[in-house]
Amino acid sequence: MPLDPKRTVQELKHLRHLTGDDSGAQRVAFTDPWLVARAFLKQRLDELPVEQHMDPAGNYWATLKGESERELLIGGHLDSVPNGGWLDGCLNVLAGLEVLRRLNEQYAGKPPVTVRLVDWADEEGARFGRSLYGSSAASGYFDPEQMAKLQDRDGVTLSEALAHVGVRLEDAPQAKAELKHAAAYLELHIEQGPVLEGLGLPLGAVLGTVGVERHTITFHGQAAHSGSTPMNVRKDALLAAGKLSAEIYTIAERHGGVCTIGSVKTLPGIVTSVVETCELTLDQRHLNAEALAAMWQDAQDAANRFAEEGGCTASFGDIWNIEPILFHPELIEAAEASITELTPQSWRLPSGPLHDAAEVARAGVPTEMLFVQSLRGISHNKIEDTLKEHIELSVQALDKLTDRAMAWIQGQNVN
Template structure:
């Protein structure tokens, strides 16, 4: 069978028409449009001799049995953020579907190893604030007691949303059984950043997902009247915070990572008062664990310095962190080789966003990702886009990579 990337493009457009509107994709996890997207996938899988089921966490699997029980997994996610893009997540799934079709026809429904396509549940975390829900259940990193506390903005618990699709939250960790025969995992994704476009390259091999340190930094000064308090005697918590905001760019440049102050809260928060308390959220990311730790230490040192300079104090709060997760070196080489079979040049880059691939790799499954260029580097936005010729190349490269991964599995 000849692979048909144009079919993938047409299916992506059909899914966009089915589950989006003029504001973008609306496939938020566990909503009616997400269910419709799953049904869209199921109808196409019904045309193949695959076993389909939803696991105890709500992930959806299609299995094409092979001569070996060892499994090559290809994954992605159909859920989106509100007003999201037409490719984020679903490209992975529908490209994997096309690869599944090609393997089925080439091998008469019995490939050398078992192939499995998975739609991970709630990768985005857009509704309940917990990203990578389904893949973390499969990897063994889901804390059921913690996620049981989650509510959406309407007050609906995650457990109730799961019940609506036939899932019991307490059973979610049993999804770990899905990875027991996994020999390799592949994931195609739009880059969601500007690197490949700047290099004028359609595709790139992903080295791994960066580590993340996420903290609050709270400066404490003194509230005072904004009219009667001279500038040189103020203990302005916002001034210290502002100086730190600028310094984070220097820290990021020094270490080759990224730093983001994503939110700022001030008290008393009125125009007639010097700011007494200013709380920042700081997100720092790097592919190297030591440099990530150094970035966080530099931020703390700078915050203390600016606090002292302004007659303020500062304290720090922990939000969340995850270690850098490098992908499998031999599969990175295979990805590079697959890209070079369909285009002239390749590039290796880390992934700043987290992906389900990170959780699969954390579970010990050899993992790699393939990126395709994003126009303007924009994602999580209705203007998210990728050239159709690049989408076609990405499907071809994923298909070549699947062949190489099968050969690699057989050689283990």
């Protein structure tokens, strides 16, 4: 059974039919459509001589035992955002499934190293606001007490949602045992951005995932009547916030990163009052840790300056952060060699979005990702798309990278 990338495309379309509607993919983690997607995967894995199980965090594993207990992991996620695209996450899993089929046939069910396919649970964080749930449980960067506080918009707790699929939140950290023999980790993903399309290239090798700083910035002014308060004496918190909204673009350009003010909340929030309090959420991302820290410092300095100019004050709060995660240089080289075996040129680029690969890498497992071009750079949207021929190329590239990674694992000295 040779590798059949066309079958991957057909399975992606079948999964879209099973778990989507006119608005897009609906495989939100721990919901019934997500369970349908898991059953779809299991049905196909049942055709292979693989051991299957769900770990204590809810991640699903298929293991093709090899000559060595050292393991090559291939990962992805079947869950989607609401009204999501047909490729985000599930391409990774179904491409990995096709690679498993080829390895099983070529090596009569026993490749040189053990190869494992994993469907990580709740990569998106769309329901509970906490991305990388399953992979962080495996990496050890996981706090069950904090996770127990999470609720979805309907008031359902994460613990209750997990119980629906047979998982206990307090058991989730036990998933760390799954990485005990991991020697390398590979992940294929759509780019979710415009870089490769802009370059006219189908595939790219990923340097790592950017660091992320998420904070609140709150401007404190003074409420006053909108009709009787002269413009020049107002302490308008929204005015200071508006100046910062423009300044973050300058900060991003200066450091070569990205900055986003994603939400704005004002109080008292009525048409007849000057804004007394304005709270912003700020998301900043960069592949370089020093540059990321400088961006956050610049944002704080600018906020204080604009607050002072308007007779206001500023305060700052922490939401969440993750450091930049650089992937393994030798596996990056292997990824580039796999791409150029199929196409004339590759491109190295960082990942702006977070991926499960970041958690696996910071657990100490040598990691690499492949990106395939996204049309219009759009993702998390029903119009998300990639050319069929590029999807097929990406499956081939993952397959070639798998062979290179297995050879690399065999060549490592193990004490």
